Amino acid sequence: MDQSESFARHKKVIPKWLALYYSEPIELVSGNGRHVRDVDGKEYLDFFGGILTTMTGYGVPEVLDAITGQASRMIHSSTLYLISPMIELAEQISELSGIEEAKVFFTTSGTEANDTALLLASCFRSSNNVLAVRGSYHGRSLVSMAVTGNPGYSPSSYYPLNVSYVLGGSRLRGPLAGLSDQQYCDRGVEDLRDLIANGIGGRVAALIAEPIQGVGGFNLPPDGYFGAIKEVLDEHGILFISDEVQTGWGRTGEHFWGYQAHGIVPDMFTFAKGIGNGLALAGVVGRSEVMDSLPGSSISTFGGNPLAAAAGLANLKYLLDHELQANALHVGRQMMARLQSGLADSPIVAEVRGKGLMLGVEIVNPIDGAPSAVGAARVLEETKSMGLLVGRGGVDGNVLRIAPPLSITEQESDDGVAILVESIARVARNL
């Protein structure tokens, strides 16, 4: 079917808040490695991986074999019965988690994983007071929107949690702008102490935070920030939940989990996206004492189902066997260096930031330096026309998000960066 016809039909039956990229949205129908094709046969280099989800690449034979093999035997049985792939994956995630004697609960989305972590924290601590970070994104349920510090993505006010927001988010604007790393940490700690002493009635269950904000525009605090924050939390027994939905599985290059840049071990963390390489697989891992604290029963019909778990196992094995974390570090550094030199003189780029294969480019108005969502949207149109897919985010919608599959090669990185730099130059001439 013609893509414009699909777009017309989409608009009639899909709610308008389910946003699409591009003035003429595309339908991707096949993929191989780091490349995808749309229904018209146009090929794109993919620097967004279906929102950081295609982690090892498209069409990875080892993952496909695991999926077809498992599908031919058993797709679904439910958690009422033992599921060997789920048990094995839980063992591996528990081992990799860095949390002692960790237990794992599988879900089908990051949203549901965060809901579960917050449910467990509120039961364990007998409190619905929760701390979250400004500029964050944690999902689309009432609970995960309650801790989402991004007004565009938390459009309701009917939330079951009592949430207070600690400092975080942009370092270009707002209360943290222009601060040194040390000042940033001191300011955050001071604010948190004040919030606990003067702002919140009763005990606090947990703080939930993304080590690098994803939807928020790849904002990252100084390394060690959450370590300093956790010292205060520990004084009060408040749990720390790391949302590793975007930062997990080695994407940041330096570490396997984003929390490791902060010298801490969280009480729980959540994962999703990359582990299933596109199959619906997510979950929460945490200290067994906390994970066992639910005073009732709970199930997830699809969470950790045989098909998704078998795919997750094969995908994780591929990631580890091919040392894709090291690749993320190496190619990510090269990409960052090329972007920084290629964009150094651009009047519409305020900052290139990030770690590993999670890099953000902040697009601004050349006259007053204000965030430019229009500029970022135009860059996306340009990259699309030249055969490159990138993402967009930021509370103001002005940050380009670059997060290719972790298997990307140096050559592919250079090819994509060349297109991106040229696209930004074209937009800069007309903004």
Ligand SMILES: Cc1ncc(COP(=O)(O)O)c(C=O)c1O
């Ligand atoms: C950091 C983070 N947490 C949670 C979620 C929600 O995950 P899902 O869309 O699988 O529900 C997302 C989705 O983008 C995310 O980026």
